[in-house]
Amino acid sequence: MKHAGRTGRSGLGLRRIVAVAAALAAALGGTAFTALPSADGVSRTAATGSAPLSPDLERIRAAKAVELYGDPAERPLTDRRTALISLGDSEISGEGTGTYEPGTDGPDNWCHRSPDAAIHRTGIPADETYNVACSGASTVNIRIGGTAQYADELVQSDNLAIKARNTRIKMVLLVAGANDDLRFGPVITDCVVRWFTLQGPCEPKYAPGWQARVDGLVPKVEQTVRDLRTVMSDAGYAEGDYRLVVMGYPGPIGPDIRDNPGYPGKIPGGCTGYTSDAGWGRDAAVPAFERGLRLAAQRTGAVFLDNSRLFHGHEVCMEEPWARGLWIELGNPFPPDSNSVRQSFHPNVRGHAAFAGCLTRLYATGWPEASCADPASTGEPVLYRGAWDDHYRPLRGEAAGSCLDVAGASSSNGTAVTGWSCHDGRNQRWWYDSARGSLHSELSHDRCLDVPGGGYRAGAEPVLWNCHGGTNQRFTRSGGTIRPAAAGDLCLTLASATAPLSLRACDGSAAQRFA
Numbered sequence: 211m212k213h214a215g216r217t218g219r220s221g222l223g224l225r226r227i228v229a230v231a232a233a234l235a236a237a238l239g240g241t242a243f244t245a246l247p248s249a250d251g252v253s254r255t256a257a258t259g260s261a262p263l264s265p266d267l268e269r270i271r272a273a274k275a276v277e278l279y280g281d282p283a284e285r286p287l288t289d290r291r292t293a294l295i296s297l298g299d300s301e302i303s304g305e306g307t308g309t310y311e312p313g314t315d316g317p318d319n320w321c322h323r324s325p326d327a328a329i330h331r332t333g334i335p336a337d338e339t340y341n342v343a344c345s346g347a348s349t350v351n352i353r354i355g356g357t358a359q360y361a362d363e364l365v366q367s368d369n370l371a372i373k374a375r376n377t378r379i380k381m382v383l384l385v386a387g388a389n390d391d392l393r394f395g396p397v398i399t400d401c402v403v404r405w406f407t408l409q410g411p412c413e414p415k416y417a418p419g420w421q422a423r424v425d426g427l428v429p430k431v432e433q434t435v436r437d438l439r440t441v442m443s444d445a446g447y448a449e450g451d452y453r454l455v456v457m458g459y460p461g462p463i464g465p466d467i468r469d470n471p472g473y474p475g476k477i478p479g480g481c482t483g484y485t486s487d488a489g490w491g492r493d494a495a496v497p498a499f500e501r502g503l504r505l506a507a508q509r510t511g512a513v514f515l516d517n518s519r520l521f522h523g524h525e526v527c528m529e530e531p532w533a534r535g536l537w538i539e540l541g542n543p544f545p546p547d548s549n550s551v552r553q554s555f556h557p558n559v560r561g562h563a564a565f566a567g568c569l570t571r572l573y574a575t576g577w578p579e580a581s582c583a584d585p586a587s588t589g590e591p592v593l594y595r596g597a598w599d600d601h602y603r604p605l606r607g608e609a610a611g612s613c614l615d616v617a618g619a620s621s622s623n624g625t626a627v628t629g630w631s632c633h634d635g636r637n638q639r640w641w642y643d644s645a646r647g648s649l650h651s652e653l654s655h656d657r658c659l660d661v662p663g664g665g666y667r668a669g670a671e672p673v674l675w676n677c678h679g680g681t682n683q684r685f686t687r688s689g690g691t692i693r694p695a696a697a698g699d700l701c702l703t704l705a706s707a708t709a710p711l712s713l714r715a716c717d718g719s720a721a722q723r724f725a
Contacts, residue, residue, distance in 0.1 A: 258284050259446030260375050270364075271372040278338075284375050287446060291337035293377035296329035297352055297366045297438070298385035300345035300395075301459055302565070303327060306534040306556025314344075316542055319360045320549055321345055328565035329383060334573045338377055342369040345552060348389040349430040354437040367441050374445035381573060382438055382454045384512070387503060391426035394459075394499075398483075398491075398555050402536060405483045413490040420495055424502040431456070431506040439510070449511075453573060456507040456514050457565070460521035461496040462533035462555040465489035466654065469623045469676060470528050480535020480554070481527035492522075493619075493636050493653060497599075504579070504597050515572055516581035516597040520564055521557075523587055523656030523677070530589060532561035560589075567591045583655045585643055586679030602639040602652040604632055607704035608690065609720035613638045614704070614711060616674055621653040624662075625674040627711040629704045647684035647695050648677060658683045661713070666697035670713045690723035691716065 255262075263271060272282035278291060296302050304310065304324020314321040321344035330339045344363065350356045352366040364372075373379065388394035401412040438454060465488045467473055467481055476482050500518040507514035526535035537553045540546055557565065568582035571593035581598045582591045594601065605614040607629055615630035619637040632638065639652035640659075649659040651674055660675035664682040677683065684695035685702075692702040693716065701722040703714040716722060 255284070258286055258375070260284065261444040263371060263375070267364075267368055267372060271375055274372060275376050278376055287378050287451070290376065290378040292335070293338040293340055293373060293379050294329055294332065294334060294336045294381045294383070295340040295370060295373055295379055296327065296343050296383040296385070297370060298343040298383075299347040299389050300343075300552070300556055301388065302329070302383065302385035302457070303341065303343035303345050303347075304562065305345040306537075306553050307559050307562060308534075308553070313362070316549060319362060320552065321359070321363065322552070324562075326559045326562055328562040328569060331563060331566040332573070333566075333570040334381060336380055338373075340369075340373050342366050342373075343385065346389060346395075347386065349386055349427075349434045352384075352386060352437075353434050354440060367437055370438065371441050371445060374442055374447065379442070379447070379452050381569075382442065382452060383457060383569065384435065384438065384455065385457045385459070386434055387427045387431045387499070387506075388459060390430050391423045392499060393423070395552075395555075399551070401483050401487045402554075405487075411484040411487045411490075413487050417490060417494065421498055424498050428502045428506050431503060432510050435506065435510040435512050454512045455569070455572065456503055456510075456512045457569075458500045458503045458515065458517045459496065460517045460519070460532075460557075460561075461492050462521060462526055462535075462557075463488045464492050464522065464525040464528070464654065466621055466623075466656075467525070467527040472529065473527060476527070479527035480537065481525070482536050488525075497636075500597075501599065504599075507579075513572070513577070514579045514597065515568060516579070517565070517568060519581070519583045519598055519655040520568065520591060521561065522654045523584060524561075524564075526555070529587075530560070532557060532564055534558045564591045568593060585648060585650070585655065586646060586677055587656065588679070598641075601641045602636075602650075603641075604634060604638050605640050605724040606632060607707075607721065608723040608725060610704050610707040610709070612704070612707040614640065614724070616651055616653060619653065621651060621657045621674060623657075623673075623675050627659065627672060627674060629706065629708050629711070631707070642685075642687060644687075646679060647686060648679070649683075649685055649692070650677065659685070661694055664696070666694055666700055666713065668700065668714050671710045672702070672713070690725060692724060 275282045303322055304327035305322040307324040307326040309324055311323045314323045323341050327341045329341050344359050351359050354367050356365045358365050404412050465485045496518050504514050521532050524532035526533050539550050568591050572580050577595050579597050581594050585592055610629050612629040613632040615628055616637040617626040636652040641650045651657045656677050657674045658677040659672050661672050661682040681696050685692050686695050700713040701716040703712050703722050705721055
């Protein structure tokens with residue numbers, strides 16, 4: 211798959227494009243287009259249905275058309291090369307992969323666009339893949355009439371406008387919002403600094419105002435999506451001609467690092483910070499952010515990809531991390547400054563491979579919403595219809611009236627599962643994966659109900675354990691009962707309101723039924 215669309219890097223740089231385009235002015239001036247009025251009052255060409263670009267953008271478009279086709283003409287949609295494009299911030303630009311396109315790794319441009327970014331690695335058939343996302347971007351750097359981040363950059367919507375006229379865009383991917391009201395990067399940085407300087411956890415500082423931050427960014431993401439729709443419409447596209455996907459953010463850190471048999475330690479592994487802050491991020495901060503992005507997608511008719519649980523089990527310092535931990539690059543720039551640590555806590559090459567797998571599967575469906583995760587620690591993401599909030603629900607014991615509860619809201623291996631008064635917290639919500647028979651805790655998609663050692667006997671007490679897809683984590687559900695797949699004569703039993711969950715011989719009693 212060609213990567214010809216790396217803006218201002220492969221082929222001609224932006225300044226050279228403008229210079230070369232000047233030589234095309236005569237050819238452009240001699241090309242006749244018939245302008246037709248449209249329902250929105252914008253004049254459009256008869257051949258392509260697109261509205262005219264500004265002279266500066268048209269010169270760049272023409273030069274890029276010469277690179278693609280050998281001449282500057284804007285072709286009808288059906289005569290163009292196909293393309294995919296990603297817009298947004300560091301989460302999708304490739305920040306954290308360690309390999310960046312020339313000119314985007316400082317000192318004057320820190321977009322950190324990577325050839326390993328997800329848009330270049332999907333299985334979606336396309337002639338061209340374009341990554342115009344830029345590390346540090348907020349919605350103002352993407353929207354129509356917005357601000358370019360660097361002197362040699364375009365506003366991202368302008369980049370889309372050019373590429374939408376030169377190619378036939380099949381998918382527009384937007385990953386944005388973290389650098390608006392949320393200020394996700396500075397928050398993580400502050401949490402890390404507080405750990406190094408022994409100031410105490412950052413959760414008390416940020417938790418009280420977190421939802422207000424999410425509420426503030428939602429309308430900005432909504433308007434960004436609407437602007438991208440306008441760009442595509444002005445380029446002559448109907449909404450059915452392409453997919454516009456809003457993708458959410460996975461959390462890069464989690465609290466279960468010590469369950470990793472090869473746990474390297476916080477400083478060597480780069481998972482610096484208070485464990486309680488990692489738990490707050492996973493259980494509260496990231497889910498709230500995800501719900502905000504989902505709302506923005508729903509209000510604008512965009513497809514929503516919920517990746518909030520994609521890195522569960524693959525966080526920094528876990529067995530196969532899909533994110534880079536604290537990373538300090540001393541030589542670029544020199545002397546070190548904030549750009550020296552900007553790669554920290556971003557998806558690594560494997561993380562972008564996971565994104566690409568989710569996007570490939572999503573594109574093959576017609577689903578308006580989907581969620582993606584690695585449910586059995588196989589290293590391969592699996593796509594499910596709907597967002598994760600729709601999958602998880604409480605399991606209430608019919609006899610006791612209490613709910614299955616992960617003790618202490620801990621997701622460490624071996625944590626007990628008991629009955630407790632229902633409160634709808636994340637430690638009381640479960641998802642049954644019917645394809646695999648696994649029962650996942652909402653605390654972490656990487657923690658499943660487990661019969662320790664496969665000890666199928668009356669009185670055995672299942673616990674929470676790292677999901678691995680083994681037989682002792684497979685259950686069947688029928689008529690409210692939940693049974694080990696390998697021991698159908700035993701049923702999960704909640705004998706009293708606060709009793710430990712246990713296996714007992716199936717007897718049809720209410721203590722063995724869950725709703």
